[in-house]
Amino acid sequence: MARHAILPFEFIRVQLVFADRLAELYKSDQADALTRETILPSLMISSLADGKAHPAWLAFLEGYASSGYDEMWAYDHYLKREPLTPDLDESGGFGCFWYGYRYHGRPDVRIHFRNVDRSGDGALSRAREKTRSDEIRAMFSVIAHKHPDAMVVHGRSWLYNIEPYRRLFPERYTGSTQAAGYLTDRWALWGQFLRRANYPNETTIKQFLSRLEQATTTDECRAAFPLQVLSTSCPISAFYRYYSIDSAADE
Helix, strand or coil, rough: CCCCCCCCHHHHHHHHHHCCCCHHHHHCHHHHHHHHHHHHHHCCCHHHHHCCCHHHHHHHHHHHHHHHCCCCHHHHHHHHHHHHCCCCCCCCEEEEEEEEEEEEEEEEEEEEECCCCCCCCCCCCHHHHHHHHHHHHHHHHHHHHHCCCCEEEEEEEEEHHCHHHHHCCCCHHHCCCEECCCCCHHHHHHCCCCCHHHCECCCHHHHHHHHHHHHHCCCHCCCCCCCEEEEEEEHHHHHHHHHHCHHHCCC
C-alpha cells in the first residue's frame, strides 16, 4: 500500500475557476457545475462509488459557499479530507499501468495509467521508457495467460496526445486515436494540469485560464483545455507482436 501524493493548490484552484466560469455562463449555481463538471467530488470523498450526493461532498459544497467561495478554504478542506482517503493499492497493477477486463460487456481490455514512479526522472521520461515498456510487457503477459479470449485493447486519455506516451505502444494502436471530447468529470482530462511528482503544470494551467477568461460560451470554456481526451483501440494481437508475447490471439 502507498499513500496518494498530495495534490497542489493550483490543481484544485483550476477546477474551481472552471466551475465558476461555467456557472456564470449557465446562469446557475456553482454547486451544479462543481458536481457535474469537475473531479472534485472524487477528491473530497473517499470514493466516487459513494455517489456525488455523499454527505462529505454536500458538506464541502455548503462550506465552500459559506466561505464566500474562498479558494484557500476549499484547498484546506481537501487537505483535511485527504488523510481519510484509502491508501493506493499498487498490488493489482504493473507499476504505472493497470488494466480492466470486460469493456462494455465485451471480453476486451482497457489500459489505465497512474503516475506512481518515484525515481525523480519523470514517469514518461526517456530514462524511464524501458521501465514503462517492461511494465506493459508484464501486464500483457498476464492478460494473455488469464484472459485468452480478450480480442481488443482500448484506451482513453489526454496522454495519447503526447509522444512520450504514444511511443510505448504499437503504431496500430496510436494510429487509431479519435477525439473523445472534453470529459470534464474524468481524470482522463484533468491530468494534463499535473507534472512529475504531482507538481502543477504551470504552462498548461496558464494557457487554460487565459482562454477561459475570454470564453463567452460553455463550449468555448471546454475548448479552453489545451488538450482534449483521445480514445483508441486495436486488436490485442498488435500488442502481443509488439512486445513479443506468445498468445492464442496471435496464433
